[in-house]
Amino acid sequence: ENMENYSEVLLWRKFIEAQGVTHNIQMQLQNNGGGSGWTRGLVNSFLMRNGLPIYASNSGYEPEWEKEGVKATLQNRDSRIQLFTKKDNDIENYTSGGDVNRVDLSWVVKGNNETRMVTGYAIKKGKHYNSYMQTLHHKGTTGSIVFRGTEALLNYMEACYEKNGNIDATADRYWRKLRTRAKVDTDYTKTINATQMNKEAEGDFGAYSHGQLVDATLYNIRRERRNEFIGEGMRWADLKRWRACDQIDGYQIEGMRYWGSVYQGVWKNENNEDLVVVDVEGGKGNMSSQETSGVYIRPYQISKVNNSAFDGYKFTSAHYLSPLPQSAFRQTASGDQTDLETSVIYQNPGWPKIGGQGPEID
Template sequence: WRALRNRAKVDNNYKKTIAATNMNKEAKGDWGAYSHGQLVNTTIYNVRRERRNELCAEGLRLMDVRRWCALDQMITTPYIIEGIKYWGTVYSDPESPMSIKNAEGEFYVPVVDPDSDDANMSARAGGDYVRPYQIRKANNLVWDGYTFTRAHYLSPIGHNVFVYASPDKDVANSYVYQNPGWPTEANQGAKNID
């Protein structure tokens, strides 16, 4: 840890950072602050934060938060994806040179109607940020946000594995067991295992 801090040319006394960490503030924006729905201690959190920073954009974050059992917050509160801040900005102002324009150079009028096929913008009721999964409601499994069950900590075993691991190709007689919460039938979602 000292080597990383020396390379970044910051004070290599990591204990100062640990002492200054306020877990209540950190928990507001980082799932890595939790394990099994409880805040972790400041030392563990700082190691996790350092890992997040060092491995940014390397595709390891989901694996980490699963391993730490840090996604339990999504069991009770769905996670809603937000995009850019649009409402109340220069992008949404038709008079602004920064407003979003169509190919003809005219102001691109947002269509806020989740039941319309022409909808192109989420409602402002969700806040000033665009919510890309709350633009159209039809066939939208995550309209109310992403949810989580503890079964999602493990991936399902594919249906074909059960078929080929059975002496008579009957899933019920398979020698393989499915991970908890997942059905052996294809195209089915996880069940709550709490």
């Protein structure tokens, strides 16, 4: 609630209930899943503590762990993903009476779009353990970070490599400090040498720029940034800056393994009935079908009803930039201002000058 004592936090916003300045973040982060969750692609991007990607032959990672649940999947990994993900039997909060509430992973299938743990990898980053903030609306008073020192380190690392094509002594020092805090082997060259870009591309848009795979060193700087800033609202700005979405065409978001895991058949209601319902065609289910979607949760393949993303994400390059409004062209056009083509300003690529229309699809 008070970030003044954290030297890394350079700028933050304070919330004070007595002044009516509050938020609802804790109600979502403590009470349920908040209608969100990490993707399997993000989770798989986190290194093992020995500094190797999970697919490396000597990384120590076992794919079978996914069958054993979230906690097992995250064992021996970069401490950030362990710390910032709700795991089996984790503490959810402490009540004023001294009781302890535990994480209920059945929120994967309970509730509605605002409360579910959408992917099964539920967000814990930013969560407080005081149950008071959970119980009612507008009681959250945890601070909100605006800028922290780590961002400056990562900015330098990326700029250094983009400008010079190498990691200088300062960038080297910064990178090792970040990995030390994450409890990952500080030898980042080990990671670079073991990186297979085709593997990373399976779950990380940031593996690309302009539709082409980047080199392993630049990618690992991007990986570090992705892993450090999960849940802090940085990702979309980075993907646009890197032009990392050109290749997206039918990409499917996946979450944790449900089918064939320790969770299958366990989540029951008060009548001991299975909470999991598969109804892809009718739209009344809460779990993707194993037969059509595989063993991992696919949030956008739970229902075909009113679902334009059922066949995966697609991307149109116009969305790298936002359109200027029609009024901007009208106000700067010549004559009677009806001929928008006479405006002295130009529209962002792919967008029309007429309001209410979508972009060109490429």
